[in-house]
Amino acid sequence: MKTFYAEEQKRHDPKAFLSMGAQKPNPEQPERVERLLLGARAAGSAIHRPANYGLGPIAAVHTPEYIEFLTHIFERWQRMEGASAEVIPNIHPFARNGSYPAGAAGQAGYHMADTACPISAETFDSACWSAWSAVAATEAVLSGEPAAYALCRPPGHHAFADVAGGFCFFNNSAIAAQRLRATASRVAILDVDLHHGNGTQGIFYARSDVLTVSLHADPSRFYPFFWGHADERGEGAGLGYNYNLPLPRKSGDPEFLEALDHAISRIQAFSPDALVVALGLDAFEGDPFGGLSVTTPGFSPIAEAIARLGLPTVIVQEGGYLCDALGDNLTAFLAGFAS
Ligand SMILES: [Zn+2]
Numbered sequence: 001m002k003t004f005y006a007e008e009q010k011r012h013d014p015k016a017f018l019s020m021g022a023q024k025p026n027p028e029q030p031e032r033v034e035r036l037l038l039g040a041r042a043a044g045s046a047i048h049r050p051a052n053y054g055l056g057p058i059a060a061v062h063t064p065e066y067i068e069f070l071t072h073i074f075e076r077w078q079r080m081e082g083a084s085a086e087v088i089p090n091i092h093p094f095a096r097n098g099s100y101p102a103g104a105a106g107q108a109g110y111h112m113a114d115t116a117c118p119i120s121a122e123t124f125d126s127a128c129w130s131a132w133s134a135v136a137a138t139e140a141v142l143s144g145e146p147a148a149y150a151l152c153r154p155p156g157h158h159a160f161a162d163v164a165g166g167f168c169f170f171n172n173s174a175i176a177a178q179r180l181r182a183t184a185s186r187v188a189i190l191d192v193d194l195h196h197g198n199g200t201q202g203i204f205y206a207r208s209d210v211l212t213v214s215l216h217a218d219p220s221r222f223y224p225f226f227w228g229h230a231d232e233r234g235e236g237a238g239l240g241y242n243y244n245l246p247l248p249r250k251s252g253d254p255e256f257l258e259a260l261d262h263a264i265s266r267i268q269a270f271s272p273d274a275l276v277v278a279l280g281l282d283a284f285e286g287d288p289f290g291g292l293s294v295t296t297p298g299f300s301p302i303a304e305a306i307a308r309l310g311l312p313t314v315i316v317q318e319g320g321y322l323c324d325a326l327g328d329n330l331t332a333f334l335a336g337f338a339s
Pocket of ligand 1 (some may be wrong): 282320
């Protein structure tokens with residue numbers, strides 16, 4: 001299986017985020033890439049550089065207002081007297097029924113859900129290359145490869161059509177799914193990240209052509225809190241096309257695999273032409289977020305079960321944070337998928 005990744009994705013280097021009100025080092029570090037590249041190579045995957053696909057595939061998912069915001073917000077922020085080195089908002093609309101402000105501070109609050117996605121000079125470029133890695137992996141699958149892996153960093157599944165959040169700027173999994181729709185009449189997205197894929201759910205919530213399924217730690221007391229509950233099933237034409245499987249905290253391999261069975265059964269019932277796997281590795285028992293207890297060997301049977309669907313599959317990297325086994329967890333997944 002080919003891996004797609006561009007060096008520019010490492011330049012985004014967020015410094016801080018707020019957790020329970022305290023400023024902490026941002027966990028979405030460039031070093032994640034080094035560990036994941038080692039993990040991909042150990043699984044026998046060769047690394048390919050994606051092409052520059054322009055803004056088209058990104059604009060197929062994100063609003064022009066939001067793309068324009070991300071393009072220019074860093075320079076605009078720097079022009080404000082006394083502004084921080086990174087763009088970090090401190091005010092958000094509590095509901096999205098107000099007006100769109102003209103200034104950088106107001107727009108940052110409008111387009112950024114939380115403090116976990118600081119924007120620096122390199123962020124927009126890194127986010128574009130991350131999205132293009134997803135597009136390149138999708139193109140490989142559209143050209144007949146049974147599966148391809150996009151080493152997307154920064155990750156994407158918490159990004160909505162016009163909102164960044166949770167370390168994410170462009171929703172790479174959604175961009176891949178939308179691109180697959182060029183030939184596939186139905187596409188399923190299976191999100192196995194520790195955290196609910198709230199941005200992906202939001203983007204496709206009213207659509208019946210893309211089924212969104214997410215396994216994750218119960219959000220009642222866990223990020224992203226407001227989404228990921230079992231009663232969120234879609235709306236309008238999309239009602240019944242969103243399936244959330246929240247798991248009790250610290251659930252391990254057996255519980256994860258049992259929930260995965262339900263997810264796979266739902267995907268089979270949808271009979272898609274292609275699949276996107278939003279591959280977070282932070283469900284790992286040793287991940288710094290500590291929400292679930294999947295083991296390193298446990299990632300192989302998870303991948304095997306997904307591979308048995310027999311669908312053309314784009315695997316898109318989401319979360320998974322610095323710990324000794326990060327690369328090994330990717331190796332276990334990719335090797336399991338190919339076995
Ligand atoms: Zn996550």
